[in-house]
Amino acid sequence: MRVAALSRESGISVATIKYYIREGLLEPGTPTAPNQAEYGEEHLHRLRLVRALMEVGGLGVAAVRAVLDAIADPDLSFHDLLGVAHRALAPRPHPGPVPDDVVRARAEVDAFVQDLGWRVDAGHPARWALADALAALWRLGREYPAQVFQPYAEVADDLAAWELQTVPTGSRGEAVEGAVVGTVVFEAALVALRRLAQAHHSALRFADG
Amino acid sequence: MRVAALSRESGISVATIKYYIREGLLEPGTPTAPNQAEYGEEHLHRLRLVRALMEVGGLGVAAVRAVLDAIADPDLSFHDLLGVAHRALAPRPHPGPVPDDVVRARAEVDAFVQDLGWRVDAGHPARWALADALAALWRLGREYPAQVFQPYAEVADDLAAWELQTVPTGSRGEAVEGAVVGTVVFEAALVALRRLAQAHHSALRFADG
DNA sequence: AGGAATGGATAGTGCTACTATCCAACCGGC
DNA sequence: GCCGGTTGGATAGTAGCACTATCCATTCCT
Numbered sequence: 001m002r003v004a005a006l007s008r009e010s011g012i013s014v015a016t017i018k019y020y021i022r023e024g025l026l027e028p029g030t031p032t033a034p035n036q037a038e039y040g041e042e043h044l045h046r047l048r049l050v051r052a053l054m055e056v057g058g059l060g061v062a063a064v065r066a067v068l069d070a071i072a073d074p075d076l077s078f079h080d081l082l083g084v085a086h087r088a089l090a091p092r093p094h095p096g097p098v099p100d101d102v103v104r105a106r107a108e109v110d111a112f113v114q115d116l117g118w119r120v121d122a123g124h125p126a127r128w129a130l131a132d133a134l135a136a137l138w139r140l141g142r143e144y145p146a147q148v149f150q151p152y153a154e155v156a157d158d159l160a161a162w163e164l165q166t167v168p169t170g171s172r173g174e175a176v177e178g179a180v181v182g183t184v185v186f187e188a189a190l191v192a193l194r195r196l197a198q199a200h201h202s203a204l205r206f207a208d209g
Numbered sequence: 210m211r212v213a214a215l216s217r218e219s220g221i222s223v224a225t226i227k228y229y230i231r232e233g234l235l236e237p238g239t240p241t242a243p244n245q246a247e248y249g250e251e252h253l254h255r256l257r258l259v260r261a262l263m264e265v266g267g268l269g270v271a272a273v274r275a276v277l278d279a280i281a282d283p284d285l286s287f288h289d290l291l292g293v294a295h296r297a298l299a300p301r302p303h304p305g306p307v308p309d310d311v312v313r314a315r316a317e318v319d320a321f322v323q324d325l326g327w328r329v330d331a332g333h334p335a336r337w338a339l340a341d342a343l344a345a346l347w348r349l350g351r352e353y354p355a356q357v358f359q360p361y362a363e364v365a366d367d368l369a370a371w372e373l374q375t376v377p378t379g380s381r382g383e384a385v386e387g388a389v390v391g392t393v394v395f396e397a398a399l400v401a402l403r404r405l406a407q408a409h410h411s412a413l414r415f416a417d418g
Numbered sequence: 419a420g421g422a423a424t425g426g427a428t429a430g431t432g433c434t435a436c437t438a439t440c441c442a443a444c445c446g447g448c
Numbered sequence: 449g450c451c452g453g454t455t456g457g458a459t460a461g462t463a464g465c466a467c468t469a470t471c472c473a474t475t476c477c478t
Contacts, residue, residue: 002476004423011308015468018425023466028425035425035474045349052345054466058267058300061466079408079415086404091267099220118409126404133398136261140254140390151371152399153406155364160406162360164414181349183407187400189342190361194396195295195335197362197369199288200327205373206288212455224437227456232435237456244443244456263435270435 001039002029010047017047023061025050025068049177053088057184063088071176081176083121085183090125101138105131105146112146116153159190210248211238219256226256232270234259234277258386262297266393272297280385290385292330294392299334310347314340314355321355325362368399 007014020026026046029037046068053059053067070076070084098106109131113120120127130149137144163182169175216223229235235255238246255277262268262276279285279293307315318340322329329336339358346353372391379387 002424013468014424016466019467022426031425033424033475036423036476037425048345048348052349056342056345077415079411082407082411086408089404091264113405118405119412120405120408124405124408126401126408129401130398130405133265133394133401136257136265136394137390139257140261140386142387142390149398149402151368152395152402155368156399156402156406157409159360159364159403160410163407164410177349178351181346181351183404185342185345186361187403189339189358190365190403191396191400192335192338192342193358193361193365194368194399195298195392196322196327196329196333196339197365198291198372198392199295199329199333199335200366201369201373202288202291203328206286222437223455225435228436231457240456242444242455245445245454246456 001043002037003039006039006043006047009044010051012047012051020047020050024065025061049181052181053184056188057089059088059184067180071173071180074172078176078179081179082183083124085180087125089184089187090129093128099135102131102135105135105138108146109134112149112153116157118157210252211246212248215248215252215256218253219260221256221260229256229259233274234270258390261390262393265397266298268297268393276389280382280389283381287385287388290388291392292333294389296334298393298396299338302337308344311340311344314344314347317355318343321358321362325366327366 001009003014003017007017010017012020017026021028026043029039029043031037050064050068053064054061059067067085067088070081076084106128109127110122113127134144134146134149137148163186169178210218212223212226215221216226219226221229226235230237235252238248238252240246259273259277262273263270268276276294276297279290285293315337318336319331322336343353343355343358346357372395
């Protein structure tokens with residue numbers, strides 16, 4: 001398979017494929033001549049993985065590269081890999097000092113996570129994301145404690161327990177890709193389902209009829 | 210309060226405040242002279258709402274404007290407003306025809322939603338988001354039926370039922386803003402909590418110790 | 419033989435969220 | 449009432465990102 005075929009199969013333009021190769025998201029094909037190279041199924045699969053991470057997961061090129069590098073690194077444990085995926089999904093923090101209320105929110109979130117009995121790295125980006133959400137609520141005049149998140153924490157706990165049971169199957173490569181894909185695309189699915197469920201319950205309560 | 214004070218209180222540069230006014234995200238201050246205007250608490254609050262939608266919810270300027278317009282529109286029902294928020298949160302679809310597998314995924318998702326007994330608009334953007342997630346799984350060689358989402362649908366249903374019970378309190382303006390804020394920031398919180406719970410359960414299973 | 423395709427390099431595009439500059443009116447301390 | 453700093457309003461410029469277009473010397477394929 002050469003670029004034209006790869007492009008046709010994947011639905012991605014040749015120019016973009018070249019760009020991904022330049023950016024290190026896709027291996028160059030195996031060269032057969034100074035200006036010819038051959039691509040295989042693995043290139044097609046990789047391309048689909050890249051697009052899934054970008055389109056479904058909303059990752060940027062740099063974040064995709066970080067995830068792919070982590071998948072390729074045989075020294076990383078499953079747990080480490082999940083951390084990389086979580087870091088890639090988190091928006092990059094703004095520069096400058098952390099505002100005061102966010103500092104307080106982080107402390108509250110840390111205490112909340114500890115109360116839940118969860119064992120999570122101190123610097124995990126999702127802690128900060130949760131603190132940002134809490135601080136946003138405060139700024140809008142909703143003076144909630146971190147315990148507002150309790151119901152969400154419970155379902156998240158159930159979900160994650162179930163997910164972690166079912167993930168690791170097959171070879172390392174497969175399991176590791178499965179973990180990333182699971183994290184990213186089932187997150188998108190969960191969010192979509194919450195919105196659908198909200199629409200449903202809102203229709204039950206408020207729509208005419 | 211004049212711009213400098215508004216800027217200080219909100220932490221947003223004067224230039225950006227002007228930009229938001231130009232873009233219709235913020236009302237101009239009440240003019241006291243040809244080139245002087247006065248801002249109040251409501252401007253500060255609005256600014257914080259805008260930032261929350263952008264930073265926590267990841268909305269762009271156009272999406273924020275759509276949400277704010279919907280909040281301001283007294284003719285929109287609570288249900289309609291939720292729809293606007295959901296549409297604002299959805300990424301805008303790429304141009305061009307819908308790929309074949311996505312068409313099939315949408316059909317599967319529609320059937321799945323119907324089986325759940327959920328009453329949701331046929332064109333709800335979250336249906337498409339869920340179909341995109343399903344199609345992404347297929348493309349990566351995971352030939353799941355839409356029923357893989359069942360566990361997620363159940364927790365989403367529980368969560369949404371509880372959320373819709375607790376949302377509408379206070380005046381229309383408050384309730385309506387609360388609905389939007391709830392949708393957007395608790396979504397971010399849910400996602401963060403799922404990641405934390407995953408990290409926790411992954412640590413339990415795979416980390417040393 | 420010769421038109422199309424290729425890899426590799428480099429430059430340009432479109433979009434978004436700002437950011438900078440300018441200007442003529444103002445404000446407020448002296 | 450003077451003058452440095454601020455304001456609203458207009459216009460133009462910037463940075464980052466994900467591509468996209470062009471060029472060129474080979475190579476493919478019929």
